[in-house]
Amino acid sequence: MKRKTWKKFLYTAPILYGVALGVDLCLGGAPEVPEPGSAADTLTIVDKRMAHLVYNLLDSNGMIRGADLVRGEKLFMRNCRPCHGDDGRRMNLSGDMWHPRYIGTTAHDEAPTFWYMMNFGDSVRGMLPYYDEIPLDEMVDIAGFSQTLPRHPWTAEEAAAAMKEDSILEERRKKANLQ
Ligand code: HEC
Numbered sequence: 001m002k003r004k005t006w007k008k009f010l011y012t013a014p015i016l017y018g019v020a021l022g023v024d025l026c027l028g029g030a031p032e033v034p035e036p037g038s039a040a041d042t043l044t045i046v047d048k049r050m051a052h053l054v055y056n057l058l059d060s061n062g063m064i065r066g067a068d069l070v071r072g073e074k075l076f077m078r079n080c081r082p083c084h085g086d087d088g089r090r091m092n093l094s095g096d097m098w099h100p101r102y103i104g105t106t107a108h109d110e111a112p113t114f115w116y117m118m119n120f121g122d123s124v125r126g127m128l129p130y131y132d133e134i135p136l137d138e139m140v141d142i143a144g145f146s147q148t149l150p151r152h153p154w155t156a157e158e159a160a161a162a163m164k165e166d167s168i169l170e171e172r173r174k175k176a177n178l179q
Pocket of ligand 1: 079081083086093102117126130
């Protein structure tokens with residue numbers, strides 16, 4: 001090959017490769033999907049968990065399909081209530097008292113954020129990862145139940161009812177102490 005032709009080849013080779021690849025992709029159909037667990041399968045556990053949510057669990061309204069809400073409630077009370085409270089409103093996750101966000105809000109409005117946080121946590125914010133603690137089928141139930149939790153701050157009536165309940169309990173406690 002003469003020097004000049006060689007140089008020409010250097011310039012045109014990437015273009016030819018691009019054209020060939022384009023033709024291959026158009027004619028060849030979808031790229032091959034690697035066998036799960038094989039060396040070519042390079043998805044991380046985070047990718048897999050998130051993909052499972054998006055492809056298998058969420059319906060078109062962003063709601064979890066197939067959750068057992070009764071079991072979800074029990075699991076929520078056991079695992080999440082200690083920090084997030086009975087109805088998920090003990091902690092305001094937005095940090096802005098005028099625009100509060102609770103786990104009920106996140107579960108309902110932003111299921112992927114909820115799912116990510118429950119699985120992988122956030123060490124800076126202090127949320128624990130449950131990926132290794134809670135089996136997948138139980139997580140589905142917890143997520144489904146959490147979507148039914150209240151999403152908004154207490155109304156005046158709710159707050160009044162809670163205060164009344166507190167004062168009744170306080171009365172009872174006092175009486176018990178006197179006896
Ligand atoms: C040991 C206490 C603790 C327990 C138990 C706990 N969490 Fe959390 N969680 C936290 C803290 C702390 C945060 C971050 C709060 C913040 O940033 O203000 C958090 C944040 C979250 C968030 C982030 C929501 C958002 O909008 O940012 C989700 C979702 C969540 N928790 C779900 C759960 C679920 C589901 C469970 C039960 C399986 C659970 N948590 C159990 C302490 C806890």
